[in-house]
Amino acid sequence: MKDKLKTVIIGDIHGCLEEFQELLELVDYKSPDVEIILAGDLIDRGPESAAVVALCRKLNLRCAQGNHDLKFIKWWKNAGSTNDVYDKHPHYNQLSDEDVNYIARMSPYIKIDDNTIAVHAGLKPGIPLEKQTKDDLCYIRYIDQQKKFVSLKKINNIGSIEQAGAHFWTEWGPFGYNIIYGHQVWEEPRIDKFDDGTACYGIDTGCCFGGVLIASCRSGFFGLPWIAIAVSSSACFTLGAGGAGASLGFSVASTFWFGGWSEGSGSALVILTWIAPPGPAPPHRL
Numbered sequence: 001m002k003d004k005l006k007t008v009i010i011g012d013i014h015g016c017l018e019e020f021q022e023l024l025e026l027v028d029y030k031s032p033d034v035e036i037i038l039a040g041d042l043i044d045r046g047p048e049s050a051a052v053v054a055l056c057r058k059l060n061l062r063c064a065q066g067n068h069d070l071k072f073i074k075w076w077k078n079a080g081s082t083n084d085v086y087d088k089h090p091h092y093n094q095l096s097d098e099d100v101n102y103i104a105r106m107s108p109y110i111k112i113d114d115n116t117i118a119v120h121a122g123l124k125p126g127i128p129l130e131k132q133t134k135d136d137l138c139y140i141r142y143i144d145q146q147k148k149f150v151s152l153k154k155i156n157n158i159g160s161i162e163q164a165g166a167h168f169w170t171e172w173g174p175f176g177y178n179i180i181y182g183h184q185v186w187e188e189p190r191i192d193k194f195d196d197g198t199a200c201y202g203i204d205t206g207c208c209f210g211g212v213l214i215a216s217c218r219s220g221f222f223g224l225p226w227i228a229i230a231v232s233s234s235a236c237f238t239l240g241a242g243g244a245g246a247s248l249g250f251s252v253a254s255t256f257w258f259g260g261w262s263e264g265s266g267s268a269l270v271i272l273t274w275i276a277p278p279g280p281a282p283p284h285r286l
């Protein structure tokens with residue numbers, strides 16, 4: 001696929017159709033030089049999972065498969081082994097054959113350029129990108145000294161991440177790529193920078209839990225190399241537009257320059273500028 005000038009990466013939508021649509025408008029998604037890439041977890045938790053999948057499919061958006069997407073496909077391949085899942089996930093029953101195919105065809109990761117990838121959860125340290133397993137790419141969170149995956153359940157059983165001798169996966173970097181990922185909910189976007197000039201960008205700010213949905217935009221917007229635009233969920237908006245910037249916690253001066261915010265219809269709009277990541281220049285600089 002030919003590289004487009006403006007690349008926009010959106011993380012865990014989780015059925016939050018309204019916020020997703022708003023964000024699409026915001027990044028001018030119909031423009032021929034804009035490409036939207038999704039970091040997975042389109043479904044579950046939010047109110048309109050089936051509609052989100054249908055929209056992404058109709059727009060033919062490339063999506064890195066998330067653990068929730070993978071979980072659905074595993075269930076579906078087992079011919080819907082249990083029916084009680086409909087109580088928990090009624091939208092499972094609302095997905096059309098085309099929707100199911102779209103989810104099944106999602107990529108384990110998406111290469112944005114030679115230096116940059118989008119993936120749902122992250123990478124396992126010390127393993128080449130091509131050799132990463134689907135489960136690691138979709139589920140990874142904590143890694144112990146033996147470079148083994150440590151589940152959230154195990155950490156909860158042991159007591160803490162430290163007691164489990166584990167670290168969040170990005171702390172084992174660099175990985176040879178700029179990595180934009182979702183999966184782990186942060187109060188504000190998390191950025192880990194490395195000596196080789198690459199960085200990891202965690203962009204899941206928990207829209208389905210009342211946080212915001214973020215679009216990480218590369219190149220071309222406002223003539224700057226990288227920016228992030230966040231649109232509030234309705235729950236977050238009730239925090240009050242006046243305090244939007246502060247209440248969302250976007251105050252990391254070394255990483256972000258707070259570009260300002262304005263009110264849209266029924267939502268607070270926050271525009272943040274990402275300082276260009278160090279190291280290799282994005283190849284599609286204006």
Ligand SMILES: [Mn+2]
Pocket residue numbers: 012014041066068182183
């Ligand atoms: Mn998720």
